[in-house]
Amino acid sequence: MYAKLTFSMLVAGMHPGSGMTEQNDKISIASLSENKIQEISYDGQETYFKPFTLSESLTDLANRINFLNEDDNDCEDGEEEDPKGFHQAKQWPWRDIHSHLQRALIEMNVLVDVISITQNKPTTLKDSAAESSDANRYLMYDLAQKDSEPTKPMLQLITKKKCLAGAAKILLNGYERLNKAWTETSGQISFHSALLKLRKCWRVRRVGDKIMGDLSYRTAGSNFWHSGAFEVIKRSGDDTDEESSYGSALPSRLKSPISVEVSSDLLGYAEIFVSVINLDVHRDSLPDDVSECFSLNFHDLMQSSVLRVNQPPWHQKLVNAQNVLFCKEFFTRLTKEAIQLRCRSLYSPFVIVGDTISALVFPHTQLSVHLRYKQKPLLDEKTGNSNIKSLFSFKHTLLQLLQKDHSKQLNIPTPHPTSAVLGLTPEMRHASIQPWSSMQLDTTLKRDDDSLAEAMVKMAKHYEVRRRLAKVIKMILNEYSDPDIQAHWLTLSNQYESCVRMTMASFGYEACHRTVFQATAMADKVKFLHREGKIVFVEVDESCIYKYLVTLISGHQTLTLDKLARNMGWNVLQVTPRSGIDFNSSVINRGSLVASSPSFDSYVGIVCSTTYQGTVEYDVKVKYTKSPENKSTKTSKDPELLAMQFDKYMSIGGIWQKVNWQKIYGRNFINKVETLLTCLVNYD
Amino acid sequence: MGVTYVSQWNIPEGKNIQQGVEELQNKAEKLGAKKCGLFVVECESFHSTNAQNLKTLHTIHNSEYPASRFACFEDGSFLVTDVMLGTFLSKLRSVWQPKKGGKIESKGQRYEFGDFIIKIGIVSMGPSTKGIALELEYAPCRFPLDCWELMTEMLHELIDDQAPASLPQVIAQKPDANLAELTALQYIRLFNNLRKASMNR
Numbered sequence: 001m002y003a004k005l006t007f008s009m010l011v012a013g014m015h016p017g018s019g020m021t022e023q024n025d026k027i028s029i030a031s032l033s034e035n036k037i038q039e040i041s042y043d044g045q046e047t048y049f050k051p052f053t054l055s056e057s058l059t060d061l062a063n064r065i066n067f068l069n070e071d072d073n074d075c076e077d078g079e080e081e082d083p084k085g086f087h088q089a090k091q092w093p094w095r096d097i098h099s100h101l102q103r104a105l106i107e108m109n110v111l112v113d114v115i116s117i118t119q120n121k122p123t124t125l126k127d128s129a130a131e132s133s134d135a136n137r138y139l140m141y142d143l144a145q146k147d148s149e150p151t152k153p154m155l156q157l158i159t160k161k162k163c164l165a166g167a168a169k170i171l172l173n174g175y176e177r178l179n180k181a182w183t184e185t186s187g188q189i190s191f192h193s194a195l196l197k198l199r200k201c202w203r204v205r206r207v208g209d210k211i212m213g214d215l216s217y218r219t220a221g222s223n224f225w226h227s228g229a230f231e232v233i234k235r236s237g238d239d240t241d242e243e244s245s246y247g248s249a250l251p252s253r254l255k256s257p258i259s260v261e262v263s264s265d266l267l268g269y270a271e272i273f274v275s276v277i278n279l280d281v282h283r284d285s286l287p288d289d290v291s292e293c294f295s296l297n298f299h300d301l302m303q304s305s306v307l308r309v310n311q312p313p314w315h316q317k318l319v320n321a322q323n324v325l326f327c328k329e330f331f332t333r334l335t336k337e338a339i340q341l342r343c344r345s346l347y348s349p350f351v352i353v354g355d356t357i358s359a360l361v362f363p364h365t366q367l368s369v370h371l372r373y374k375q376k377p378l379l380d381e382k383t384g385n386s387n388i389k390s391l392f393s394f395k396h397t398l399l400q401l402l403q404k405d406h407s408k409q410l411n412i413p414t415p416h417p418t419s420a421v422l423g424l425t426p427e428m429r430h431a432s433i434q435p436w437s438s439m440q441l442d443t444t445l446k447r448d449d450d451s452l453a454e455a456m457v458k459m460a461k462h463y464e465v466r467r468r469l470a471k472v473i474k475m476i477l478n479e480y481s482d483p484d485i486q487a488h489w490l491t492l493s494n495q496y497e498s499c500v501r502m503t504m505a506s507f508g509y510e511a512c513h514r515t516v517f518q519a520t521a522m523a524d525k526v527k528f529l530h531r532e533g534k535i536v537f538v539e540v541d542e543s544c545i546y547k548y549l550v551t552l553i554s555g556h557q558t559l560t561l562d563k564l565a566r567n568m569g570w571n572v573l574q575v576t577p578r579s580g581i582d583f584n585s586s587v588i589n590r591g592s593l594v595a596s597s598p599s600f601d602s603y604v605g606i607v608c609s610t611t612y613q614g615t616v617e618y619d620v621k622v623k624y625t626k627s628p629e630n631k632s633t634k635t636s637k638d639p640e641l642l643a644m645q646f647d648k649y650m651s652i653g654g655i656w657q658k659v660n661w662q663k664i665y666g667r668n669f670i671n672k673v674e675t676l677l678t679c680l681v682n683y684d
Numbered sequence: 685m686g687v688t689y690v691s692q693w694n695i696p697e698g699k700n701i702q703q704g705v706e707e708l709q710n711k712a713e714k715l716g717a718k719k720c721g722l723f724v725v726e727c728e729s730f731h732s733t734n735a736q737n738l739k740t741l742h743t744i745h746n747s748e749y750p751a752s753r754f755a756c757f758e759d760g761s762f763l764v765t766d767v768m769l770g771t772f773l774s775k776l777r778s779v780w781q782p783k784k785g786g787k788i789e790s791k792g793q794r795y796e797f798g799d800f801i802i803k804i805g806i807v808s809m810g811p812s813t814k815g816i817a818l819e820l821e822y823a824p825c826r827f828p829l830d831c832w833e834l835m836t837e838m839l840h841e842l843i844d845d846q847a848p849a850s851l852p853q854v855i856a857q858k859p860d861a862n863l864a865e866l867t868a869l870q871y872i873r874l875f876n877n878l879r880k881a882s883m884n885r
Contacts, residue, residue: 432753432765
């Protein structure tokens, strides 16, 4: 539009001038300067731009035309011819136009093609061939080719196979590489995590390029020579296969990336076996061992399979090794002490042969400590021996003592004031200025260092004494049913002392009298504490304890009789529970009671004597002061009561007569005596 | 750690010290006392170098109190120390100097007789013997006045005519003092007497 307008204006501008001049009217027309002033000089002369020549102005105008914006096809077509002439004449300035036009042409052609295609679809091959031959066509309808002729299937298969194989190879390669990298990294991680786990339970440190651990109790205060070192080794893949024989019993997931190397003398299993053997009984038939296997071993724990499964194999190995170390240390220590110990209470000195320490604590009782050390677990052996009783106190006390000793090594009391001697307790420091006598010092020092060996001897003795006491009590209970005897073992006891509380009472006469006493089994004697506060120490010999208990029984009977006689209104003339002598030499104790009937016409004398055989014998005698006439009537009345021939003695009067004890009615001795007393009173 | 009585035992006429000791030991053994080791009581005296203040310091070591040392000044003040007293005094040599012939000791047999402890010792100063010291201790009691009767009875058994008539002066003066102190003071008195006796001789 713009181009057209300018063109017409240009033509109109030309005409007025020429038209005016041809008419007669003289009109001077000075053309206005059509040209632009280039510059005005100082003298007022203006210099202009030279006006375009026709071709120049055409070029200029043509340059201003934007052909792409043109809507009109005709206009374009019309002008299409014009520039050609110019193009040939002057090539450079028309180049743009040329290219624009060419582009436009192409676009037009393409458009035309599109239109033609959309309008008429060629259906035949001929059409398409004709179209394809046309050079001016940019777009054409080309039918897609149908599948080509079938190739040979075998060849195809082979090539396919080859290609797949190649691809698979690449994939496999990649997989392998990834796998390797993964296992490497994962192995690394589990090694470190396992090491971390190990460090939670064991002391491990790095020495050079090795990882060393420490099994010893040194940090707890032990002074044992063995270093107890172990080495932690990272297990590579090859080792795992080799060691699988070792861990074959274990589930595969427990194959840890860590293996531990313990010095050869700590391998295996160890335990300390303490036994108190009764030698003379042993010789007969029934072995009466009192034994205690102990070690720091987690044998008890090991038996539970749950723990076993959850523990990594190295942990088990280290626990075993540490236990071996502990047992060795303990045994060495005990040996050292046993050599040094001059124990007055022992019947023979300690004998140390190989792995066994033994000593006689009583003439027929041997204490032996044995260090068992084997490569295989010791569990089967232990369970096999069924008549072993366990002594818990041994293990506990000895461990405690050892621990105490260890802690003493570590915890040295700080001197106060700071100038004081190091290692002395405040008590000891004050001892000098108190001042303490040598006896006080001795007792204090002794209390402080109670050696393991001494403690063990004491415990063994106590155990034996307790066993004997229990045995004797059982014997007494079996043999004597007359006074009911009850024994209560107190729970309050320690490793060196234990108590039994005993009560004696006659059946049916419990309210009458009751003998209560407490027997304490100590290390080398038995203490009897009676209700009245009397304390009797008895030797640990079984027969001694037995005799003493029998004496107590007879004493109990006498005292019960005393109470009974008083309750029944009899006059007790004399009562002696323990007089100790008798005419008969086989009697060791003689308790006696003499009582008279309320009216003083009959007397009863009862003797309860204990014999050397350990039996209680009763001897009951009766004396009458009444005239024999009355007596004879009595005898005829009740011939069973008094088996003696009254007539003969009654005439004499005042003679003690023996009562036929078997024939008197009664459930037990006291009951019989009651019957007797009742009869004698009734007699009046 | 009981009430203690210490005295010199005068040897009967015509006997030397060894025979006297044997006689006394026989008496003790006849009573039923049992031999129970040895004992020693050592006394070392120091004098001050300060000329104006001429005081004497006695230090006693009694085997009955092995961890302690006793120091006694003449004016009556008394000190119980630990075993470092000797070393300490040697450092104070400029103030306290050991007396010449200041070392005197009583050594001998120790007997136990029930609750009584009898010590029969020969007092010697260097190589020369000075006399016989008898110590009787009644272990269970801590109050001298309470058990003095019992001890006198025992002393009569042991040394019939030489038994003291009344409570010794040292004990009578301070009956509430530490028993170890009373023992030490009695020994110092005994040693002083023996020293004087030997000087006079």
